[in-house]
Amino acid sequence: MKKYRKSIAMATLALFAFSGMAGAREMIQIKGSDTLINLVQKLAEEYMEQKSGVAIAVTGGGSGTGIAALMNKKTDIANASRLMKPKEVTRAMDRGITPKRVVIAMDGLSVIVNGSNTVEGLTMDQIGKIFRGEVTNWSEVGGEDLPITLYGRQSNSGTFVFFRDVVLKGDYASAMRRMNGNSQIVEAVKADKTGIGYVGVGYVKNAKGVNVLKVAAYAGAPYASPLDSQDVKSGKYPIARPLNQYLNGAPEGKVRDFILFELSPEGQRTVEEEGFFPIPKEYIEFNKKSVGL
Amino acid sequence: MSDLKEKAIHGLFMFNGLLVVIVLVGIFALLVGTSIPAFREISLKEFLFTARWNPTSYVRTQYGIGAMLVSTAMVTIGALVIAFPLGIGTAAYLSDIASPRVREIAKPIIEILAGIPSVVIGFLGIVLVGPAIARLFNIPNGLNALNGSFLLAIMALPTIISISEDALKSVPKSFTEASLALGSTHWQTIVKVKIPAAASGIFASCMLGMGRAIGETMTVLMATGCAPAMPHGFLDSVRTMTSTIAIELGEVPYYTTHYYALFGVGLVLFIITFLVNMISDIVLRKYQIKVR
Numbered sequence: 116m117k118k119y120r121k122s123i124a125m126a127t128l129a130l131f132a133f134s135g136m137a138g139a140r141e142m143i144q145i146k147g148s149d150t151l152i153n154l155v156q157k158l159a160e161e162y163m164e165q166k167s168g169v170a171i172a173v174t175g176g177g178s179g180t181g182i183a184a185l186m187n188k189k190t191d192i193a194n195a196s197r198l199m200k201p202k203e204v205t206r207a208m209d210r211g212i213t214p215k216r217v218v219i220a221m222d223g224l225s226v227i228v229n230g231s232n233t234v235e236g237l238t239m240d241q242i243g244k245i246f247r248g249e250v251t252n253w254s255e256v257g258g259e260d261l262p263i264t265l266y267g268r269q270s271n272s273g274t275f276v277f278f279r280d281v282v283l284k285g286d287y288a289s290a291m292r293r294m295n296g297n298s299q300i301v302e303a304v305k306a307d308k309t310g311i312g313y314v315g316v317g318y319v320k321n322a323k324g325v326n327v328l329k330v331a332a333y334a335g336a337p338y339a340s341p342l343d344s345q346d347v348k349s350g351k352y353p354i355a356r357p358l359n360q361y362l363n364g365a366p367e368g369k370v371r372d373f374i375l376f377e378l379s380p381e382g383q384r385t386v387e388e389e390g391f392f393p394i395p396k397e398y399i400e401f402n403k404k405s406v407g408l
Numbered sequence: 409m410s411d412l413k414e415k416a417i418h419g420l421f422m423f424n425g426l427l428v429v430i431v432l433v434g435i436f437a438l439l440v441g442t443s444i445p446a447f448r449e450i451s452l453k454e455f456l457f458t459a460r461w462n463p464t465s466y467v468r469t470q471y472g473i474g475a476m477l478v479s480t481a482m483v484t485i486g487a488l489v490i491a492f493p494l495g496i497g498t499a500a501y502l503s504d505i506a507s508p509r510v511r512e513i514a515k516p517i518i519e520i521l522a523g524i525p526s527v528v529i530g531f532l533g534i535v536l537v538g539p540a541i542a543r544l545f546n547i548p549n550g551l552n553a554l555n556g557s558f559l560l561a562i563m564a565l566p567t568i569i570s571i572s573e574d575a576l577k578s579v580p581k582s583f584t585e586a587s588l589a590l591g592s593t594h595w596q597t598i599v600k601v602k603i604p605a606a607a608s609g610i611f612a613s614c615m616l617g618m619g620r621a622i623g624e625t626m627t628v629l630m631a632t633g634c635a636p637a638m639p640h641g642f643l644d645s646v647r648t649m650t651s652t653i654a655i656e657l658g659e660v661p662y663y664t665t666h667y668y669a670l671f672g673v674g675l676v677l678f679i680i681t682f683l684v685n686m687i688s689d690i691v692l693r694k695y696q697i698k699v700r
Contacts, residue, residue, distance in 0.1 A: 206661060254579070264548045269634065270464050271659040279466055286466050289637035290590030292551060292645050293655070295630065306539065326694075339461040 127131065141369050147181015147194035148273050149296045150315035153357050154220065155194055156391045160378050161385060175296075178273025185361055186210055191370055193361040196222065196273035196315070197280075213364045215406050218357040219349065219377045221392040222317040223243060223341025224278060226328045229308050234258040236329035236338040239353055241280055244276070245311060248288025253309070265291035266300045266312035277356055278313050287315050301325060315358075316341045317390035344387075348395050350351045358391065359400055365406045374408055413438050428652075439675040446668035455672060459638045461652065463666040471669050473676065475638040479553065479646035480677075486557025486642060487564055487621045492614055493559070493566030499610075502569070503576040515570075522566035523643060526626040533559045533631030547643055551633035554642040564617030571616060575609025576602055578689050608691045615688030621679050625650035649677050 127234035145155055152175040166199075169196035173194075175182075181193035186207045199207075199214055212276040226242055228234060234257055237245075244250040245263055254260045265288055276344065279287060294300045299300035300312040305324040319327050334351040337352070337385050346352040366374055377384050383393040394402075402408055429588030447455070450471045458472030498518075537558055563610055579602050588595040603610065633645030636656070653670055660667045 147557050151552070177660060183659050183661075187444065202661070269655045271655060276464075284466065286462060289460065290461075290645070292549065293634035293647070302551055303551075307547045 123276055135392035141169050143169060143369055143373060144190045145173045145192040145194060145360075146176060146184045146190040146356070148178040148196040149175045150196040150222065150267075150272075150274055150317070151194040151220075151360075154317060154358075154386060155360075155391055158232070158377050158385055159373075161381075166372070168385060171373065177269070177271035178276070179271040182361065185363060186212060187213065187291040188212070188363070192340045192360070192374075195359045195361055196356070197277040198359070199361060206282070215362045215365060217360045217362065217374055217378075217406055217408065218394050218398040218403050219360055219382075220347065220358045220372075221356050221394060221398075222356050223347040223352050224274065224313055224354040224356055225316045225319050225341045226311065226313050226330060226354075227304050227319055227322075227325045228311050228328060229304055230324045230326055231308055232258060232326060234328065235326070236331060238331045238334050238336070240332065240333065243283045245283070246287055246291065247285050248284050248290060253391060257306075261309045263311060264307055266294055266303050266307075266310055267291045267319070268293065268297075268313075274315065275315065278354070281356075282354060286386045315391070316347075342390050345390050357394070362406065366408070371393055371408070374406075378402065378408060428632075436678065437669055437677055443668055443672035443675045446665055446672045449665045449670060450672075455669070456676075461636055463656070463660075463669060469666075471665075473481050473649065473673055474545075475636060476647060476649045476652055476673070478630075479639055480648040480650070480680075481650060482553045482642065482646060483556040483560055483632065484618055484621045484637060486553060488614060488618055489559035490557060490561035491564045491617060492570055494615070495565055495605065495613070496572055496610060498565075498569045499572035499576055499613075500603065503573045503601065504594075504598055512587060518566050518569055523563070526563065526624060527562060527630070530627040530630030531558050533627065538631060541643075549633065549645075551631060551645055552643050553632060553639055553646045556628045556632040556646065556648075557642065559631055560621040560624055561626065563624060567620055568613045568617040571613035572606070572610045575606035575613065578609070579605045603606055608694060612688040612692040615684050615691070619684045620686070622681055622684065623650060623677065625654050630656050649673050655678075 118201075143159075145159070147405060152173060156173045159173050163171060175227070178193075178195040178197050178230045181190065182195055182199055182203055184294060185193035186188040186203070189289075198216070204214055226237065233252070234253065237256060241250065242258050245256070246265060246267070251263055252260065253263055267287060270276075270293075279285075292303070294303060294312075297318040298315040300314050301318055301322050304310040304312045305322070319325060327340065327342055329340045330353055337351070339351040341347060341352050341355070345351070347355045360374070360377075362370065362374075364373075378394070378399075386393055441446040455471055455473060457474060458470070459474035460472050462470045464545035479658045502514060506514065516645070533555050534551070536687070538555050540550065541555055541558075542548065542550035542554070555672070583601055583605055584597055584645060587601040588594075628646075628648045629651035632647065634651055637644070638651075639646045655672055657670055660670060688696040
């Protein structure tokens with residue numbers, strides 16, 4: 116008993132020491148994309164293990180939320196699975212913020228269906244028609260005679276905007292269910308024979324009960340899978356996209372150090388472990404030009 | 409000296425009383441003031457009477473709250489249909505049938521129910537009620553109006569139960585005694601004498617429960633699927649006014665039509681809850697006079 120008491124006392128003491136230390140730590144705030152949140156959280160944890168002097172807080176809310184926070188100076192880094200819109204850039208500039216973009220990983224945005232669905236691949240055109248609500252039965256795209264149930268994200272999601280602008284080039288069907296995040300879409304499609312949804316590839320690499328569709332850029336083009344890193348890197352997979360972080364001006368000090376870590380071979384290894392893909396050469400060049408890292 | 413103190417205390421209490429009024433009027437003024445600019449670009453007719461809300465459209469922005477109004481009405485009325493019989497039943501049981509000991513245990517438990525955070529209820533909707541509804545009706549997904557109604561019913565129940573119980577308790581004892589003396593059974597006394605006598609109090613409890621349900625955000629945001637289409641039935645996904653505001657206000661660029669329009673939605677919501685609360689208050693007051 117006495118022994119326990121001693122250890123409790125020690126633990127309390129350690130806790131105090133720890134919280135005292137936390138006060139002296141430097142803070143980095145990161146906010147935004149729900150597609151990036153798990154990956155960046157992991158990177159932040161690994162970074163904090165190495166550098167005890169820095170505390171990094173990673174929160175989600177969607178790319179739109181992160182970009183808005185960067186404009187309002189509420190965050191140091193905004194995670195974004197889409198690019199900033201020209202309007203957003205002007206608005207940020209008006210407020211004295213110079214948004215700088217860094218690409219930290221590649222994502223093969225994955226279109227998923229239930230494990231029992233016989234459809235294996237779709238063209239971009241077909242996917243667009245499905246999500247615009249023009250095709251409403253699986254038999255129209257070579258599947259069983261079942262209605263199609265759509266699952267997507269809410270409008271504050273970068274994935275919502277990216278998918279709309281790149282694949283749909285129009286508005287989503289209003290019957291599409293607006294889910295709160297990638298995992299909720301995976302779970303919904305897993306339970307729904309008729310479902311189709313889109314999520315970051317990091318959320319489906321090991322998911323069971325869902326099929327990741329192969330996608331062709333146009334009818335007659337070869338089908339490519341987002342699970343194949345070669346196809347994503349080479350751009351053969353048509354809905355590959357860079358995952359970005361936006362900063363206010365070229366990064367300095369601790370923020371710069373953290374981004375260097377993300378781009379380092381070690382950081383990029385974590386990117387792969389989390390199911391995404393390391394950045395290809397063109398974006399390494401881009402990062403050098405954008406922020407000199 | 410003590411006179412002055414008295415006056416100061418008097419003033420302090422008056423200020424406290426007025427503060428609530430000031431806050432209420434302030435919120436109303438803010439909502440009106442911030443939503444007016446929206447109507448420079450959107451006609452009031454389009455805002456209130458068209459169905460599609462799509463301010464970030466790829467093709468054409470649309471600002472109709474019709475589908476949202478219907479969605480909010482559906483989940484709220486659905487919640488009342490579920491909560492009303494359950495609530496009255498529980499209230500009647502607690503006021504007339506339960507032994508003092510059961511009542512002592514049950515009442516605090518009901519009050520705890522009122523204290524469950526709405527996000528927890530929403531969580532239950534996703535993992536428990538949604539899948540159950542999907543299985544029961546053999547539909548692909550259970551995130552729909554029925555799910556929302558069911559969860560909101562749970563949240564409205566404590567209000568309905570405790571106010572209805574108060575109403576039933578304040579029915580004069582002579583009513584019950586007279587009824588029993590004339591040979592009515594216990595059941596007949598409750599259903600035919602007590603509940604009608606307490607009707608306005610019970611009605612008011614439902615209106616208050618309704619006020620709670622209309623304004624609830626997190627639960628419906630999580631559990632109704634949030635598809636902005638005009639719903640055709642309770643098994644369709646719905647998107648209420650509250651969840652629209654919650655989803656979009658975080659990312660809307662400030663001082664744009666979209667921003668002002670969201671305040672317009674808030675204003676409509678405010679007016680509806682204000683009316684509901686006022687009606688319940690009027691009914692409740694009328695009832696108090698009648699009993700005396």
